[in-house]
Amino acid sequence: GTSPSRRFNIALLPGDGVGPEVIAVAKDVLNLAASLEGIGFDYKEMPVGGAALDLTGVPLPDETLIAAKQSDAVLFGAIGGYKWDDNPKHLKPETGLLQLRKGLEVFANLRPATVFPQLVNASTLKREVAEGVDLMVVRELTGGIYFGQPRGFKTTENGEEIGFNTEVYAAHEIDRVARVAFENARKRQGRVCSVDKANVLEASMLWRKRVTAIAAEYPDVELSHMYVDNAAMQLIRNPKQFDTILTNNIFGDILSDAASMITGSIGMLPSASLRESGPGLFEPIHGSAPDIAGQDKANPLATVLSAAMLLKYGIGEESAAKRIEAAVLDTLERGFRTGDIYSAGCKLVGCKAMGEELLKSIESHK
Amino acid sequence: GTSPSRRFNIALLPGDGVGPEVIAVAKDVLNLAASLEGIGFDYKEMPVGGAALDLTGVPLPDETLIAAKQSDAVLFGAIGGYKWDDNPKHLKPETGLLQLRKGLEVFANLRPATVFPQLVNASTLKREVAEGVDLMVVRELTGGIYFGQPRGFKTTENGEEIGFNTEVYAAHEIDRVARVAFENARKRQGRVCSVDKANVLEASMLWRKRVTAIAAEYPDVELSHMYVDNAAMQLIRNPKQFDTILTNNIFGDILSDAASMITGSIGMLPSASLRESGPGLFEPIHGSAPDIAGQDKANPLATVLSAAMLLKYGIGEESAAKRIEAAVLDTLERGFRTGDIYSAGCKLVGCKAMGEELLKSIESHK
Ligand SMILES: CC(C)[C@H](C(=O)O)[C@@H](O)C(=O)O
Ligand SMILES: CC(C)[C@H](C(=O)O)[C@@H](O)C(=O)O
Numbered sequence: 001g002t003s004p005s006r007r008f009n010i011a012l013l014p015g016d017g018v019g020p021e022v023i024a025v026a027k028d029v030l031n032l033a034a035s036l037e038g039i040g041f042d043y044k045e046m047p048v049g050g051a052a053l054d055l056t057g058v059p060l061p062d063e064t065l066i067a068a069k070q071s072d073a074v075l076f077g078a079i080g081g082y083k084w085d086d087n088p089k090h091l092k093p094e095t096g097l098l099q100l101r102k103g104l105e106v107f108a109n110l111r112p113a114t115v116f117p118q119l120v121n122a123s124t125l126k127r128e129v130a131e132g133v134d135l136m137v138v139r140e141l142t143g144g145i146y147f148g149q150p151r152g153f154k155t156t157e158n159g160e161e162i163g164f165n166t167e168v169y170a171a172h173e174i175d176r177v178a179r180v181a182f183e184n185a186r187k188r189q190g191r192v193c194s195v196d197k198a199n200v201l202e203a204s205m206l207w208r209k210r211v212t213a214i215a216a217e218y219p220d221v222e223l224s225h226m227y228v229d230n231a232a233m234q235l236i237r238n239p240k241q242f243d244t245i246l247t248n249n250i251f252g253d254i255l256s257d258a259a260s261m262i263t264g265s266i267g268m269l270p271s272a273s274l275r276e277s278g279p280g281l282f283e284p285i286h287g288s289a290p291d292i293a294g295q296d297k298a299n300p301l302a303t304v305l306s307a308a309m310l311l312k313y314g315i316g317e318e319s320a321a322k323r324i325e326a327a328v329l330d331t332l333e334r335g336f337r338t339g340d341i342y343s344a345g346c347k348l349v350g351c352k353a354m355g356e357e358l359l360k361s362i363e364s365h366k
Numbered sequence: 367g368t369s370p371s372r373r374f375n376i377a378l379l380p381g382d383g384v385g386p387e388v389i390a391v392a393k394d395v396l397n398l399a400a401s402l403e404g405i406g407f408d409y410k411e412m413p414v415g416g417a418a419l420d421l422t423g424v425p426l427p428d429e430t431l432i433a434a435k436q437s438d439a440v441l442f443g444a445i446g447g448y449k450w451d452d453n454p455k456h457l458k459p460e461t462g463l464l465q466l467r468k469g470l471e472v473f474a475n476l477r478p479a480t481v482f483p484q485l486v487n488a489s490t491l492k493r494e495v496a497e498g499v500d501l502m503v504v505r506e507l508t509g510g511i512y513f514g515q516p517r518g519f520k521t522t523e524n525g526e527e528i529g530f531n532t533e534v535y536a537a538h539e540i541d542r543v544a545r546v547a548f549e550n551a552r553k554r555q556g557r558v559c560s561v562d563k564a565n566v567l568e569a570s571m572l573w574r575k576r577v578t579a580i581a582a583e584y585p586d587v588e589l590s591h592m593y594v595d596n597a598a599m600q601l602i603r604n605p606k607q608f609d610t611i612l613t614n615n616i617f618g619d620i621l622s623d624a625a626s627m628i629t630g631s632i633g634m635l636p637s638a639s640l641r642e643s644g645p646g647l648f649e650p651i652h653g654s655a656p657d658i659a660g661q662d663k664a665n666p667l668a669t670v671l672s673a674a675m676l677l678k679y680g681i682g683e684e685s686a687a688k689r690i691e692a693a694v695l696d697t698l699e700r701g702f703r704t705g706d707i708y709s710a711g712c713k714l715v716g717c718k719a720m721g722e723e724l725l726k727s728i729e730s731h732k
Binding site: 089092094098124125126129145146148151152153156161162163164166169170171172197199200202203204205206207228229230232233235236238250251253254255257258260261262266 | 514528621
């Protein structure tokens with residue numbers, strides 16, 4: 001046989017719930033699209049989240065982090081489930097994901113929110129408001145209140161319990177994620193809206209100051225600033241006003257989820273978490289959906305599109321990425337829908353069948 | 367003349383931008399509705415925000431805080447404007463508002479988000495999603511990251527700048543605002559959804575623990591918990607699922623603004639900030655709108671409805687409050703609209719004329 005001219009190591013972290021199902025589909029799709037471009041993969045599948053807790057007692061085993069670090073890119077499914085809901089913090093599946101992000105130092109989280117023309121009715125927003133939404137949230141992912149020290153619990157002198165966290169940003173943490181946002185905006189509509197709470201928080205004041213400074217390196221990109229409460233409103237009022245939204249870890253968590261819901265199809269949305277160099281982490285934005293796990297009902301498209309981001313942003317293989325993106329659109333165009341995006345007149349399929357349709361699409365567009 | 371049987375002292379803080387215009391209307395409406403119930407007011411008008419900065423050099427003069435503390439209730443307009451945008455933090459108009467909230471210790475901020483039947487089309491959400499939305503956000507207002515210590519800037523050993531804030535809650539701060547939410551839910555649909563980020567933040571873990579403990583005092587109220595990112599999504603997906611949302615200061619800032627935008631008419635929405643006893647603070651949720659200030663274009667209804675909340679929650683005069691609420695509905699029903707809520711077929715009026723229509727409504731329903 002022909003041996004692919006380019007080979008990459010992929011760490012595959014299926015995780016919990018629907019994770020394994022959507023990863024299985026994404027892997028097949030990734031393989032086919034890449035092979036047509038002469039790319040081959042070596043996979044290393046490793047446990048994370050609840051699956052890792054059950055197997056090893058921790059949500060991110062050292063072996064998993066090492067495999068991820070040694071890979072060219074990490075494809076991640078989803079984590080969490082009822083079983084581990086009451087675990088203490090260090091034994092929560094979520095903690096595994098946070099440790100993975102921190103361990104890989106993937107400080108820039110790219111979350112596109114795109115309204116697919118075929119799915120515009122799935123949005124709860126009026127058609128004229130939702131149609132054509134195409135924005136990118138660039139969320140800082142390894143700093144801020146998620147990781148800030150000191151944090152924890154204390155008992156005051158009068159015996160009262162206190163819980164505390166630290167929102168903290170250093171200039172270099174802001175600078176590097178701002179650059180990612182400006183670079184990205186350049187390839188888009190050239191507009192960055194930086195979101196903060198600089199009228200109240202010192203961490204946000206530094207954020208605004210540094211973003212403004214970095215903007216000077218990108219005179220071709222337009223920078224605006226918005227308070228986070230206003231941004232939450234504007235996403236609902238007129239999401240089309242946004243091109244690239246740059247924000248911190250916690251505001252990005254909230255706003256990227258709001259933005260994704262505006263599209264009406266969170267089962268469709270991928271994400272990429274990147275650093276300057278080194279392996280990126282690619283994951284659907286949806287969770288592990290334990291209620292439908294193992295029933296072949298999950299929508300694999302978010303993970304499939306995460307695999308496309310892996311090709312594009314992770315290993316610089318844009319042509320293979322385009323094959324996947326085109327297959328997703330073509331499959332939607334041909335009317336195939338999983339339950340979460342189903343509407344009357346479409347063809348209801350399960351996770352696997354959706355995968356097969358994607359493969360057919362790729363095959364037929366060789 | 368007859369002298370009213372009950373008299374109250376009201377501190378009137380018009381502030382900046384459209385603040386004075388909407389306060390003038392609200393005062394007239396308040397006076398008429400209250401007089402019909404045998405209530406009289408003594409007003410003390412004091413500067414705050416940018417107006418106070420220009421007059422006294424600080425955004426909350428001591429005299430203003432003293433007048434507010436000595437009043438039975440505070441009616442507040444709006445603050446802020448381009449002129450003071452680049453002021454350092456301690457000289458920002460917003461700082462005056464934060465100092466006022468802290469000075470009055472009004473720890474519970476009630477923000478109703480109601481879709482008025484006459485205005486359902488103003489929402490960017492589909493009619494069937496927006497129609498009938500009637501929720502209340504109870505936001506903790508004097509704690510958390512807004513006021514937490516330590517905060518500020520530092521230069522690290524290698525000369526790098528750092529900005530930091532502290533998200534901190536003590537048990538008693540959570541307990542007291544939780545009680546307000548549960549009491550409120552009792553008078554509504556009896557459901558509290560507490561919003562936090564307990565999968566990541568220690569401050570949220572304590573929040574969840576205390577709210578759960580306080581819930582035991584209210585066996586008739588149903589308690590659920592939701593992560594803040596999911597809450598932002600659910601507000602867009604299906605806002606009708608919520609009755610009372612209980613959350614911390616920063617999440618409440620974001621979610622209450624999102625909720626208000628869902629109604630499509632933020633020019634309509636009031637707020638009340640309360641403590642166990644002592645004067646409450648009543649203010650529209652909208653800002654000072656410097657672009658339309660002084661043009662008689664502002665929508666006074668949010669401030670008028672804040673005056674109704676003052677009557678109901680501030681001084682326990684529910685009948686007078688009902689007169690105002692009925693007048694607002696009646697005036698909308700009669701087709702009067704300021705520009706922000708105008709739609710074809712309605713009668714476009716300015717701020718003052720809207721006030722006159724409200725007075726007519728109250729008069730004609732004596
Ligand atoms: C699972 C959770 C820790 C995570 C986060 O808060 O970052 C998730 O909400 C996300 O946005 O990827
Ligand atoms: C003006 C600002 C400080 C304030 C806040 O963040 O609390 C405002 O957004 C609000 O919600 O009342």
